[in-house]
Amino acid sequence: MSELRKTRLEKAHTLAELGKGPYALRFAPTHRTADLQATYADLANGAEDGTPVCVAGRVMTRRVMGKLAFFTLADESGPIQLFIEKATLAASDPEAFQQLTSLVDAGDLIGVEGSLRRTDRGELSVKVTGWTMLCKALQPLPDKWHGLADVEKRYRQRYLDLIVSPHTRETFRRRARAIGALRRWLDERGFFEIETPVLQSQPGGADARPFETHHNTLDLPLTLRIATELHLKRLVVGGFERVYELGRIFRNEGVSTRHNPEFTSVEVYQAYADYTDMMELTEALIAHVCQEVCGGTVIPYQGSTIDLTPPWRRATMHELVQQATGLDFSLFSGREEAAAAMAAQGLEVPALADSVGRLLVEAFEQRVEESLIQPTFVLDYPVENSPLARAHRSKPGLVERFELFIVGRETANAFSELIDPVDQRQRLEAQQLRKAAGDLEAQGVDEDFLQALEVGMPPTGGLGIGIDRLVMLLTDSASIRDVIAFPLLRPELQRSRDSEDA
Template structure:
């Protein structure tokens, strides 16, 4: 590698001496590759078109064949062939053909001008009459046939992955379209995006272990936010009726194919609404965005057909668990009775599941969750695992909450929001007790948030959607690290193999 780099440095020096860069200031392409290919698709084989164009991009491949050479030039939209003819280039400037064929390598950024030619093999080409080195690459590209076979290296050196893999570029293009599509959908319906603090004195809004930091000037311990919920609700208290924020969330937890410590979510709050309203909103928004990004609401994920055409299935957690296990959790009068029935059905019974509601959720996670392939709203959760959701209007022990599952993964979570400050204080105090007892994921009591509720919050529906998991679905990506441009990785250790991810 060092020898190759030294050779390229020598070429960069030679280019500088020839007043050819090697690092240009500007270049103005007249066309991008895809537009050029489309605009001149009718040019017959073996013919030229006296239209002068300028294009710029990275040299991906090069073939030198005597007095002819063929380079492939790529920009963000596609590729085009460069037709390099010695007689044409030498007529412009002596030595140009030798210079471009000997000093330009795969990986270099090049700007060229010329007319169009369709080769005998049918390849639209720019017949080059002028060229400029825009940036000399000192490191070679990965092998063009194999790309980056090392998956770990794809994540660690994403820039190389993007250079050699059109599929990776398409994934992040779709991610950008998904994010902009969600924002546009909400903006068009009078939702306002308002930023909330990333640094918080009390981490709340979810059961998750936070990252802890410290503000030196104020000598103040702070947390990176684990959700945007509590501050967005403060905005509703203050009179904003439709608010949202799409941004980064931080949770100091494990890494897997579905989890990254830093991820993106959108949270949406609508006054005078409930969880049924938010189900309708979620279904409509995600179907619309999917159609924009994928061209339709039917797609394939890892070989499985998924149909996001509304309406989507709606079922309670109790119904789904009873269908999967035969256990009716509404019939149990005690935690011990429910635990015994679960054990008899072959289910694990964790000690930390200290109530019927928590055992119901365990049964759901063990037997139901991974089976929900088509979009399904799972509704009416136990109150014990939903400290920020409103009590169900007709079902004791439950709350008005849903989670959306697609391809066996939670994609969205929503409530009829709890607006009773007395009830909210009691539930957060119970969470704080769990935290004091050693539960690192339990929430503390955010006194200011409870005081905000005492000022008065209207009936509100709230929704959170995990953007990364949604993008995984829309790009057929098996791992969350495929859809995060720069995922968190363990440091490389000399002599060690690639770092692993817990499944």
């Protein structure tokens, strides 16, 4: 046991002996600190207001100067100074000042009663007339000046990060406001949110490797969902014309500044619509959320200014790749010709990219994706990469699909949904062959979904938005870990061993 923790435990025992905690059952604050700061903004220096107040929060700093002490107390809304005077406290308890200044440490949660005064230096303060220990902290806060310098520790001990970093707290407030604004916008336009299964016997709706699990009682192998798409489409078949779900998705993939194996997305489906309708919906929805969270549609992001004011740029994948590389993939007669042209341009040619369409996507990812800083709808993907999207009405070999890119990241994905059950079966069977050949991200054949399509699904537009990446944009966050409260991390012991091995 560290000496510091031992000392704090001794103080906790002393508080218990004095009947002052150290772990209270409840406390009733009358105000939040930010409300006091706003209400008494005009209180003059040196003036007092006799209105009684009670506030509660965590002691962030403390200074004791003889018969006077100044603490900083912070609740969720922000900080306020405590003006602690021995003479004032002695009116109710002669020992109160000594106990407060000797038994309360930075990091402790306390409640105080008093009135408002503004010091001669202009600091609004609660002039303390009584105090209550709410929770004695046995561990200290991070260093006042250096905070949590270890980025990994910020994610691993998010509670400390939240305590010492107002910026982190604001990030998660904005996340909550963004999700609330998004749900309200959809609800107001007649969309119903309906939950779909997380545990699935046949994963589908995306190219992704699932997490595998097992149901003991049923002796049934299951996976965690990699998308909500196929079940939401079943709801459209069942008669829900506007439906969505916002929830967790699980993909057994690597971790990076853009990827976390557990993330949040919203999928939206609208009957009698196509991907052009989804573009308009996406523009309006994201612009609305940005307005609600940031107060406008022009925002800063990592040194750039991003303009989310609709309408947004629209360009086909073929056009963008040709502009960036000079290669017109529509002219290639086969995979080998396309591969040779790519190699001549210094582009990598993965062996798994076994068609002209897949090579087109590779060229896009290598040369175009990161350059799309302002919001851009990238249209008309190859059919090979889009097994759930409807064939393009006028461009053979392509589908009616777009992805939205902002600051070089895919933020949304949408289709004119494939509703032909025969075509859909052929596409899924082709995916099944890829899966059998070793593609761990390829989908299998979901027979129940195909049966639902045979019942009949209306023309439908579908959209998926990555909530975490959208929040990254709205909070000027460089990493997805900055906007997920508790991102997946390697166990600390394993991390230490890896560092030693390196």
